[in-house]
Amino acid sequence: MIKKLPSGRWQVDLRTDGRGSRRIRKSFDSKAEAKRFETYVLTKSAEGKEWNPSKADNRRLKDLIQLWFNAKGVHLKDGERRKRCLDTIADFMGNPVARTVKPAAFLAYRAHKIQEGASKKTLNNHLGYLNAVFNQLNRLKEIDFDNPFRHVESIRLDERELSWLTVEQIRHLLTTIEGFSQNPHVHLLTRICLATGARWGEAENLQLRHVQEGKLTFVNTKSGKSRSVPVAPELFKEIQEHLKQHGGFSFSLSAFRRALEKSGIQLPAGQSAHVLRHTFASHFVMNGGDILSLQKILGHSNVTMTMRYSHLAPSHLLDAIQYRPVF
Structure with a gap:
């Protein structure tokens, strides 16, 4: 639409794709100039191009990465660690202009890290x-281009071996800790984990206020709940x-690992x-x-994780005997 303004100038006022699309308004000294501009804009729109594209990002x-950290990472428990990791990846890629980065850049990084021994x-x-x-x-709306890595597939992982201790191994481990470790906390921490299924760090974080009415309350957990x-x-x-005596538990994981090694119990790597x-x-x-x-009890956010243990149920084991082929 072209209209004459009270000032005597001619204004182009249009939307290239109808209501809701970007509105374009521009004034000219003559109606002919306005008409040429209108034709130019409509031609560009027909070609799928903008008449005045925004400056390249x-x-x-x-x-x-810094923008992400300010918006989201700063609120994550491991946000600073993630940012350091992301900066390292960016440095490996040569810190490219973000809108030009290609999936191949990450694939090269991944291949390099696999050769270095990084886990899948x-x-x-x-x-x-x-x-x-x-x-x-x-x-x-901080960027207006697509995620360049959205089609990169994750590496397929083999199901991790689920290891657990027998009653005899539990007794042997506790006896080894009692006779070998000088750490005053590790024996009790081991029994807390065995009795509750708590992660080692969750047990170490226990304070007296978390031990009430026959229950242990674990806070700052992996799920945040x-x-x-x-x-x-x-x-x-x-x-x-x-x-009450010690005021809290000190870092004791290294002491546990030394006692576990001393016990001779063999576990999968890592x-x-x-x-x-797993034993609980x-x-x-x-x-x-x-x-x-x-x-x-374990604090899993969904039951899928917990289902890893379902094959150990007595009914499952009995079914294997009852419904096996007869020969």
């Missing part, structure tokens, strides 16, 4: 961190007395104190506990 990858799970996490940066900034687990009266009283959590869950199911209760 030349921010580099580390600039976007770690590299899948790194891909997830990059996706989070672009997806978050897209949602916030607190949970309470009851324990036997004797263990409850021992924990209370220990915390597993140490987490075997205590495995014995819980083998002794007839149900999966949904176990999910709540």
Whole structure:
């Protein structure tokens, strides 16, 4: 639409794609100039181009990482660690202009890290961190280009071996800790994890205020949600007395690892104190506990994680005998 203004100038006022699209208004000294401009804009629109495109976004990858950190990462428990990881990835790629980065840049980084011995799970996490940066900034309208890594597939992982301790191994481990370790906390921490399925760090974080009414309340958990687990009266009283005496637990994971090595118990690579959590869950199911209760005790956000232990249920084991082929 072209109209004459009270000032005597001629104004072009149009929307190239109808109501809701970008509105363009520009004034000219003559109607002929206005008409030429209108024709130019409509021609560009027909070609799928803007008549006045915005300036190219030349921010580099580390600039976007910083934006993501300010908006989201600063609120995450591991936000600073993630940012350091992302900066390292960006440096490997040469810190390119973010809108020009290609999937091949990450694939080269991943291949290099695999040669260095990085685990597949770690590299899948790194891909997830990059996706989070672009997806978050897209949602916030900080960038107007697509996530360049959205079609990069994660590495398929083999199901991790689920290891747990037998009753004999539990007794042997506790006896080894008692006779070998000088750490005043490690024996009790081991029994807390075995009795509740707590992660080692969750048990170490216990304070006297978290030990109330026969229950242990674990806070600052991996899921961010607190949970309470009851324990036997004797263990409850021992924990209370220990915390009154010592004020809290100190870092004791190294002491546990040394005692575990001394015990001679063989575990899959990368597993140490987490075997205590697996042991609680495995014995819980083998002794007839149900999966949904176990999910709540372990603090899993969904039951899929807890289902890893379902094959240990007595009914499952009996079915294997009852319905096996007869020969």
